[in-house]
Amino acid sequence: MTEVVKNTVSIVVPEAQKSTGDVGRKTPTVRWNGGRPTNPSEIGWLRETAKDTSLAEMRRRYDEDGYVLIKGLIPREVVLSMREHYFTHMRSTGIIAPKSDPRDGIFDTSSSPTEFNSIGSPSYPDAAKLQAIAAAHYTPEYLKFLQNQEVHEFVRNFMGWTKEILLARTLLRHSVPHGVSSAIHYDKIFLRGGDPANEFLTAWVPIGDVAHDGGGLIYLKNSTEIGRQIEANFTKRAQTLSEEDRIRAYNQNMAANGSLGTDAEEFYQGEGRNFKTSTEWLTTDYEAGDCIFHNPYVVHGTTLNEDRLNRIRLSTDLRFYQEGSSLDERWLKVWVPTDGL
Ligand SMILES: O=C(O)CCC(=O)C(=O)O
Numbered sequence: 130m131t132e133v134v135k136n137t138v139s140i141v142v143p144e145a146q147k148s149t150g151d152v153g154r155k156t157p158t159v160r161w162n163g164g165r166p167t168n169p170s171e172i173g174w175l176r177e178t179a180k181d182t183s184l185a186e187m188r189r190r191y192d193e194d195g196y197v198l199i200k201g202l203i204p205r206e207v208v209l210s211m212r213e214h215y216f217t218h219m220r221s222t223g224i225i226a227p228k229s230d231p232r233d234g235i236f237d238t239s240s241s242p243t244e245f246n247s248i249g250s251p252s253y254p255d256a257a258k259l260q261a262i263a264a265a266h267y268t269p270e271y272l273k274f275l276q277n278q279e280v281h282e283f284v285r286n287f288m289g290w291t292k293e294i295l296l297a298r299t300l301l302r303h304s305v306p307h308g309v310s311s312a313i314h315y316d317k318i319f320l321r322g323g324d325p326a327n328e329f330l331t332a333w334v335p336i337g338d339v340a341h342d343g344g345g346l347i348y349l350k351n352s353t354e355i356g357r358q359i360e361a362n363f364t365k366r367a368q369t370l371s372e373e374d375r376i377r378a379y380n381q382n383m384a385a386n387g388s389l390g391t392d393a394e395e396f397y398q399g400e401g402r403n404f405k406t407s408t409e410w411l412t413t414d415y416e417a418g419d420c421i422f423h424n425p426y427v428v429h430g431t432t433l434n435e436d437r438l439n440r441i442r443l444s445t446d447l448r449f450y451q452e453g454s455s456l457d458e459r460w461l462k463v464w465v466p467t468d469g470l
């Protein structure tokens with residue numbers, strides 16, 4: 130019998146080149162949250178990271194990119210139950226389509242999107258809706274979701290901390306189709322308190338699937354250094370201000386809402402004017418269970434929610450510090466609409 134000689138040559142792909150997230154995927158088409166279209170040649174995909182990737186490689190990517198997008202970190206069912214809970218809680222405000230399943234979170238398109246503004250929008254909705262959003266931050270289901278073991282363990286191991294502190298000020302935000310949500314910023318603008326050398330970690334947790342044109346986060350590629358330079362400039366200009374004003378996101382040097390513009394064009398006309406050579410912005414099709422961790426300086430904003438199924442983008446954003454570090458004390462209280470942060 131002749132032995133069939135199999136081709137045993139295997140190609141070892143270096144870990145650093147795996148799962149870049151953009152292989153063979155068409156350039157996404159999105160609009161900025163302010164409504165202007167993006168330039169397709171400047172939009173790309175975020176790098177995806179599998180949760181079993183080595184810590185060393187994850188940290189290398191975080192250092193290089195300013196973020197690490199972990200696919201499927203939280204069990205999908207846990208996330209979808211949270212989505213169902215939120216829209217059941219919010220149903221009385223009229224946010225979801227009549228008779229629709231709260232788990233789907235489908236916007237009632239007979240309403241005006243601006244009536245359903247949420248945290249991060251330029252203005253708030255009416256008192257009843259605002260009260261419902263505030264109350265959603267206190268439900269036992271949400272508080273349990275915040276204790277999610279996968280996220281806490283990840284943060285602890287990834288940062289090499291003995292114990293992580295989740296700041297009480299978490300932001301549970303919905304963004305309805307064609308509504309206005311968060312503008313361009315880096316997170317340090319809002320957390321300038323505490324020892325400046327102490328870095329926190331943000332986790333943005335989509336609560337449901339968020340397609341690339343569904344109002345999720347969009348990041349300026351390789352922008353950590355850009356954020357640092359803009360912040361150094363703000364710090365210099367704030368030297369004559371009182372301590373309270375110096376750390377305020379809305380001090381006299383800052384634009385409304387602490388933002389750096391509603392879209393790339395505004396960004397490059399304003400604080401981004403010295404960084405016009407960095408023009409690639411990255412987003413993705415986020416799936417329930419994914420979690421994106423980013424540093425305090427990486428520049429990001431949101432896309433316009435143009436979801437084909439009229440799904441409401443729901444997410445929470447969390448900030449972690451190492452236990453015992455000097456942190457921004459203003460963030461130790463649960464968000465209320467009047468906290469001025
Ligand atoms: O969800 C949003 O609209 C903004 C979230 C964000 O900027 C963050 O998580 O740092």
Ligand SMILES: [Fe+2]
Pocket residue numbers: 314315316429
């Ligand atoms: Fe942010």
